[in-house]
Amino acid sequence: MLEYQTQTPQYPMAPAFDAINLFDFVVKEGNGVKGMIDSGLSEVPDRYIQPEHERINKKNMNSHVVSLPTIDLSALDGPKHDQVVETLVMSAETLGFFQVVNHGLPIQLLEELKDAAHQFFNQPPEKKSVYLKGVSPSPLVKYGTSFVPEKEKALEWKDYVSMIYTSDDDALKHWPDHCKEVALKYLQASTKMAKTILEVLMKDLGVTLDASMAAAYMGTKMVNMNFYPTCPAPELTVGVGRHSDMGTLTVLLQDGIGGLFVKVEENGNAGKKGEWIEIPPIEGALVINIGDTLQILSNGRFKSAEHRVRTTSTQSRVSIPLFLTPRPEVKIGPLPQAVEKDGGTEYKECLFGEYMTNFFGEAHQGKKSLDFVKITQP
Numbered sequence: 001m002l003e004y005q006t007q008t009p010q011y012p013m014a015p016a017f018d019a020i021n022l023f024d025f026v027v028k029e030g031n032g033v034k035g036m037i038d039s040g041l042s043e044v045p046d047r048y049i050q051p052e053h054e055r056i057n058k059k060n061m062n063s064h065v066v067s068l069p070t071i072d073l074s075a076l077d078g079p080k081h082d083q084v085v086e087t088l089v090m091s092a093e094t095l096g097f098f099q100v101v102n103h104g105l106p107i108q109l110l111e112e113l114k115d116a117a118h119q120f121f122n123q124p125p126e127k128k129s130v131y132l133k134g135v136s137p138s139p140l141v142k143y144g145t146s147f148v149p150e151k152e153k154a155l156e157w158k159d160y161v162s163m164i165y166t167s168d169d170d171a172l173k174h175w176p177d178h179c180k181e182v183a184l185k186y187l188q189a190s191t192k193m194a195k196t197i198l199e200v201l202m203k204d205l206g207v208t209l210d211a212s213m214a215a216a217y218m219g220t221k222m223v224n225m226n227f228y229p230t231c232p233a234p235e236l237t238v239g240v241g242r243h244s245d246m247g248t249l250t251v252l253l254q255d256g257i258g259g260l261f262v263k264v265e266e267n268g269n270a271g272k273k274g275e276w277i278e279i280p281p282i283e284g285a286l287v288i289n290i291g292d293t294l295q296i297l298s299n300g301r302f303k304s305a306e307h308r309v310r311t312t313s314t315q316s317r318v319s320i321p322l323f324l325t326p327r328p329e330v331k332i333g334p335l336p337q338a339v340e341k342d343g344g345t346e347y348k349e350c351l352f353g354e355y356m357t358n359f360f361g362e363a364h365q366g367k368k369s370l371d372f373v374k375i376t377q378p
């Protein structure tokens, strides 16, 4: 790993931020949280202070060590095949989060990817703000901060860049130079791995994942690079608020800093219902989580996990998710095989595009996104 140094502050003294000024500086002008910190800020501005119940402090974290399965994916091709399938299915049915090793992605690629993320965000603000929504030279690249800043009372302590995949050529043409090659390799290899995992999970539902289904449910691919600058008071802020991912599967590379927490939905090996447990950083591992779409397709059997990210005061953190989602025109609803097994349907059908519009329509609010299709019993 390279050593990272925060850039020399660009202002000798912290500018006096009032609320509007701050929003313009961070969000509209694209300085991001990183620009705010680099300007010499030493206190968390009001706009970033979370209400008490959303803060991530020692009190509402698990106190005991939990053991989460780390799955050796290469064992799917050997005598332990059935055992690995069982662990994958069990993890998807309970926590909705697991980690994989021997996943086929070279460790060096993962290191290069984290380095590329640091390099991108360590650029001066004007290099990043060219990709702001509305001015970006490409519809495939978007740089921003928080989740939906205009709709959020308290902003998230995070900057990001999103890269949408349409083809290899487009990626190499449009994605930022700093990360395009490595991000594309990550996307290609992770997609292949995620397809294997989806095949296993679908088979358990009695569904054979053919090429057209894979294209339907994982047809949109997007790599994000998240950057969480150091925070002077982590107990007052969140890196990402409580949410579930909207798509089918997410593959996530996190660095060694930690701070990703998942809510336990049902009592089980992983912990007690309602408890937040940390997905510990494991070198060389990738985190996989189930998104809302797979929960819907499986008629509620596989759990899209609620998760959130804590900030730290010591070092900037990076994470790089690959979101695999349906294309907007794809209809999502419980698969007939799952409904037949369960004798009833939990969710109504909708177009994924409609689901997405609703998802981005509000600030992060846990798993509320699923209410959009949930059938409520009279």
Ligand SMILES: O=C(O)CCC(=O)C(=O)O
Pocket (backbone or CB within 6 Å): 224, 226, 240, 245, 252, 254, 260, 307, 308, 309, 318, 319, 321
């Ligand atoms: O940074 C992380 O570990 C998770 C980020 C996340 O949940 C997301 O981008 O959806």
Ligand SMILES: [Fe+2]
Pocket (backbone or CB within 6 Å): 243, 244, 245, 307
């Ligand atoms: Fe997420």
